[in-house]
Amino acid sequence: SSRVVIIGAGIVGTNVADELVQRGWTNITVLDQGPLDMPGGSTSHAPGLVFQTNASKTMSLFAKYTVQKLLSLDCFNQVGGLEVATTEARYEDLKRKLGYAQSWGIEARLVDAAECKRIYPLLNEEIVLGGLHIPSDGLALAARSVQLLIERTREAGVVYLGSTPVTGVEHDGGRVTGVQTPGGVIPADIVISCAGFWGVEVGAMVGMQIPLLPLAHQYVKTGPVPELKGRNELPNGATLPILRHQDQDLYYREHGERYGIGSYAHRPMPVVAADLGLTPKHVDEHNMPSRLDFTFEDFAEPWEASKEILPGLREAEIEDGFNGIFSFTPDGGPIVGQSRDVEGFYVAEAVWVTHSAGVARAVAQLLTDGASEIDLGECDVDRFEDVQLAPSYVSETSQQNFVEIYDVLHPLQPKESPRNLRVSPFNARHRELGGYFLEGAGWERPYWFEANAALLDELPAEWQPPARDSWSARYSSPIAAVEAWKTRTAVAMYDMTPLKRLEISGPGAVALLQRLTTGDVAKKPGAVTYCLLLNDHGGIRSDITVARLDEETFQVGANGNIDLAYFTREARRQRAEDPTQWAQVRDITGGTCCIGLWGPLAREVVSAISSDDFSNDGLRYFRAKKATIGGVPVTVMRLSYVGELGWEIYTTADNGQRLWDVLWAAGQPHGIVAAGRAAFSALRLEKGYRSWGTDMTTEHDPYESGLGFAVKTAKESFVGKSAIEGWTEDTPGRRLRCLTVDDGRSMVLGKEPVFYKDEPVGYVTSAAYGYSIGKPIAYAYLPSTVTEGDAVEIEYFGARVRATVTPEPLFDPEMKRLRG
Ligand code: FAD
Secondary structure (H helix, E strand, O other), rough: OOEEEEEEHHHHHHHHHHHHHHOOOOOOEEEOOOOOOOOHHHHHHHOOEOOOOOOOOHOOOOOHHHHHHHOOOOOOEEOOOEEOOOOOOHHHHHHHHHHHHHHOOOOEEEEEEHHHHHHHHOOHHHHOEEEEEOOOOOOOOOHHHHHHHHHHHHOOOOOEEEEOOEEEEEEOOOOOEEEEEEOOOOOOOOOEEEHHHHHHHHHHHOOOOOOOEEEEEEEEEEEOOHHOOOOOOOOOOOOOOEEEEEHOOOEEEEOOOOEEEOOOOOOEEEEOOHHHHEEEEEOOOOEEOOOOOOOOOHHHHHHHHHOOOOOHHHHHEEEEEEEEEEEEEEEEEEEEOOOOOOOOOEEEOOOOOHHHHHHHHHHHHHHHHHOOOOOOOEEEEHHOOOHHHHHHHHHHHHHHHOOOOOOOOOOOOOOOOOOOOOOOOOHHHHHHOOOOEEEEEEEEEEEHHHHHHHHHHOOOOOOOOOOOOOOOOOOOOOOOHHHHHHHHHHOEEEEOOOOOEEEEEOOOOOHHHHHHHHHOOOOOOOEEEEEEOOOOOEEEEEEEEEEEEEEEEEEEEOOOHHHHHHHHHHHHHHHOHHHOOEEEEEEEOOOEEEEEEEOOOOOHHHHHHOOOOOOHHHHHHHHEEEEEEEEEEEEOOOOOOOOOOEEEEEHHHHHHHHHHHHHHHHHHHHOOOEEHHHHHHHHHHOOHHHHOOEEEEOOOOOOOOHHHHOOOOOOOOOHHHHOOOOOOOOOOOOOEEEEEOOOOOOOOOOOEEEEEEOOOEEEEEEEEOOOOOOOEEEEEEOOOOOOOOEEEEEEEEOEEEEEEOOOOOOOOOOOOHHOO
């Protein structure tokens, strides 16, 4: 079998070895620069608190699996978890968190202050408003589980080499071939870097920029606490739930009669792993590279706050403390996957103990089956844009994530800094129109335009949106209603520039796209095809539009860098197999721009400034052609995510501002407006258009997500075809359904649990207010037994919102507008 080398024998590396062994892999070597009994990485001092509930489904499922696995190893003390609120805002947030738990299938309950006190008698009831209790949370015995995993995988033949630093990674012809150590080269077909916060250094060995930042985080152990005396037999024993006091950035566990206290309530303390020097031959609890000296001054305030929430601590001293190092990333997610450029080099880094076994299983599944059962979109090493890999960006955003780790964050809340990293050519005009910008993938994206506030007075009564609750009102504006109304009744311009665009060209382009997509793209130039990229299990890895511009050139509208990496890798493989079938994959997003010109009057606008034929016969729905508009050379595609007549109009970045200006001027007689993403998101949902990453991921197949129409089963073969053989619209056990909110005004935002007959049966993927239909809309995965017309309830901040499963799309199901 393939020779596998795993770098790092922490909780991640040993779990990866174990998961591979379980899947029949035999030729595995694990190396660690530190001694195996205590390698000295983050795992060696991790207190092991496992709070499973997370806004991310992926992370919650990883945590659930970790708990399950650690229990099976007898390495989990399931004391439960309690997150307490001492502020109203936190208490509200715990309600939202309860929703996540219900959505992702974790048993949890919201408890009042008295119940918190009953569960946790040492708490200061006076300052606690309530809490979230999760009985299945608890303490991982991380270091012990590492030793057990080493033992059991060794028995299965895994070779472990301690005190063996990897000093280089060898590769040849774009494939990894081995690792260098002081004792010589160890040949390998697959190298998996589980180097924790040393990931940057190991990544650099293959020219990879790993976007993680090692930061120190304070952990102290108190001396004996009188109130804990006699509670636990073992020095590390614990019987009370693990406790989070997030309003003060603190968490707690018992160590026998002592307390362990973790604090994020201090300045970020970045570390460069390379500066820590070589791991010594002898490592012990007090002497390891991941442990820096305690800076007491940073703990003064947290110590006072600790005595406040746990008054018993007033009779205790701080006995030991350290600043322990682990990894932070720009978006808080782990970094998992294969190098784009060096085949066979994988990483699994910036992983908490909490998620370790889950991540390890995903890596083993990737290697064994080609895909993980849990979606990896939020962890994919390829998810970052180049600008997000810059060390300054990684450093600033990772430090920001440290600071905000326990903050109550709104799902739309943007970074305050760094901003203005990427702007479209229309940015100057957007600013003149009072654009309200949020950030995504480094782009400044207007959500609405203050200039349109002037039209609020003209907004017809039936288009008036209801008042929102204070949470859903954040990062929202009634101006979006104006922009939606104008799109449906006149014409609007949308900046589509930030959407990822790839050019795939060359003699092998058709073959590449035919093999990787579910659609038939081998049509005449000018055809545009909506299709899916499936993984080997039939899960949806992306949805794309493929425009054939000429025989050998395609423009692909994709979802992000993960798609770019996929196409790049597959094109390289195709070329290696048959050099005549080469295809070049080029990211043209930054060098081009796009305006979505949509609305019933769109045709009037372009025909005033173009002699090209924009009539229905001149350019039909889902067709593309080159044209000139107002003197600007463009490629137009007759597509619309908002469900109106119109075109995506592309040009190069240099021509962008002029394109905006000529369309803007020509649109004036027709009441044109600039419109932002807030209106866009609502209009696309009215049309039932799915958004990859929320409405469907690799965990969903084309049929349950309602995208079966995009699968050309007649095509001879494509990736994922054999997996979905025989599946139809009738096979899935769950389905993505359209819900409308009965009261016409209660908003939800996404990820909320959905109840049917009082049982949690699914969760909301996307939600928006449907301006054209006068009701909030939510899409949700529900069991297939829940059908159109059924009444369901969505839980929003602990309250139930009644909704009805409704036939979709809600707007223009006959497609009259698009085809008109
Ligand atoms: P590590 O354990 O660091 O393992 C990486 C290994 O790679 C190391 O042993 C290192 O020696 C080896 N290595 C690196 N470079 C090389 C090389 N070139 N050659 C050979 N070997 C190499 N997480 C939780 O879930 N719950 C908690 O309560 C918790 N508390 C924490 C408290 C503190 C104070 C700290 C610092 C972290 C805490 N964490 C917690 C985070 C958690 O400890 C880490 O995320 C986790 O242990 C990382 O595991 P790992 O296997 O990726 O990394």
